[in-house]
Amino acid sequence: MGSPLYRRIAQQIKKEIESGQWKQGDSIPAELHLSEKYEASRVTVRQAIKVLVEEGLLEKIQGSGTYVKEQKIEHNIFELISFTEEMRSLSKEPVNRVLDFQLIHPPDHVQRKLKLSDNEKVFYVRRQRLVDEVPYVLEDTYLPVNLFPNLSYQIMTGSKYDYIEKEVGKKIKDSFQEVIPVLPSEDIAEALTVNVDTPILKIQSYSVFEDGTVFEYSENHFKSDEYKFTLRASRP
Structure with missing residues (x-):
């Protein structure tokens, strides 16, 4: 059995960050945009983002949004x-x-x-x-x-x-x-x-x-x- 969809989406986002498509400090696209892009529900996209926040690649800023974390x-x-x-x-x-x-x-x-x-x-x-x-x-x-x-x-x-x-x-x-x-x-x-x-x-x-x-x-x-x-x- 393959990995859950949210983990595959998280891996894809991770590849895009590593390839430079998403720059450090950039705001990530809205959940609706990502759900259309990856053909998944917003709940699934939210889970993928949660994984990447926990891994330290993304960070949530209260009242502002989610960003590619600067790796200082x-x-x-x-x-x-x-x-x-x-x-x-x-x-x-x-x-x-x-x-x-x-x-x-x-x-x-x-x-x-x-x-x-x-x-x-x-x-x-x-x-x-x-x-x-x-x-x-x-x-x-x-x-x-x-x-x-x-x-x-x-x-x-x-x-x-x-x-x-x-x-x-x-x-x-x-x-x-x-x-x-x-x-x-x-x-x-x-x-x-x-x-x-x-x-x-x-x-x-x-x-x-x-x-x-x-x-x-x-x-x-x-x-x-x-x-x-x-x-x-x-x-x-």
Whole structure:
């Protein structure tokens, strides 16, 4: 016996979404239109839609309608994992494109965060973080030369945290983060392929080793149409 009609309709709608006939964020056609299209009752169509809502492909918005759900990356800011680790956990293979790599005297605010003296230098690295050639994040990171004297352009095309933990042999403990909605500057907008009037999310963070040493200061710019940020609050 074949699968029920509503499941076959759900599968057909799913194929149309995957093929791009229905775009993320699009409102789906009315039940009457779908029942005529698939030669099924409105009750059957409603069941098919319910299946796809439960699978997370469609979403119902009260008082508005049913839409193709935008598949944003869900980023838990309470979980300290790298972009590479996050993407691989979603079966995506990330690419780190190094746009700038310099040995510099840090700006004052970076010097304070890293607790450096006036004569100490840092590596400044700007990286475009991509998946399937789509830029998701633009990262500006500052790493003290005295902690990472062998840091190179090639190393930063891979996972920064992998290098620190596996090559340098340091254990990362905590990251302290501040999330700010901003409008991007022209260079950041260009790197993220967004308009300058499109809001993005900026996270300013510094990270420490188990011994309390601050080893990194970063400013990460996230495309708001690719990411959503989640918080989990527990009642004491």
